[in-house]
Amino acid sequence: EDQVTQSPEALRLQEGESSSLNCSYTVSGLRGLFWYRQDPGKGPEFLFTLYSAGEEKEKERLKATLTKKESFLHITAPKPEDSATYLCAVLGQAGTALIFGKGTTLSVSS
């Protein structure tokens, strides 16, 4: 059964304090791993998709990496506006739907 586990559940950072969020997955034949950002009261906003181990994507202060068992979302010098819940999802070969993790809630204080 495809599974996604995100850690930590919550993360508090000071502005400028870099860190990483983890997404561990179990899937039979990865077709894609997706990162979303969700602000309170809003729908998830697409950030990145990764398709194969070794692949990396960057956008502003965010960088997503992928191995055969996990993905990391690295946040460099975060700002308060980066505060949100970050969701990871996978799609496997046999899968017919995205499987989401429960998310990491990031709080960045100035």
Add this chain to the structure above:
Amino acid sequence: KAGVTQTPRYLIKTRGQQVTLSCSPISGHRSVSWYQQTPGQGLQFLFEYFSETQRNKGNFPGRFSGRQFSNSRSEMNVSTLELGDSALYLCASSRVFTGQARAKNIQYFGAGTRLSVL
């Protein structure tokens, strides 16, 4: 380019009633997926429609149903509402359906409909 539009944004219903939620996908997107989001369970897949046909269905009771129209707009219906149905219902659209092999499938979400069942 307009994003995914969900209406209404908020709904309050009582137990036993039924409710219909609407979703207009991004122009050119033919697949619409529905999810239920709760604090305890996170995002859970309900069903996916593509070209007016239900392609996939999650593990939800038959009280949850949906349909898709020829213009790709989709509706979701929940009958005989229960307190546990209170949640944020999210719609996502994509160009291809999830089961399509070797296709890069990116789902874009709407803002959701917040349903409260009293």
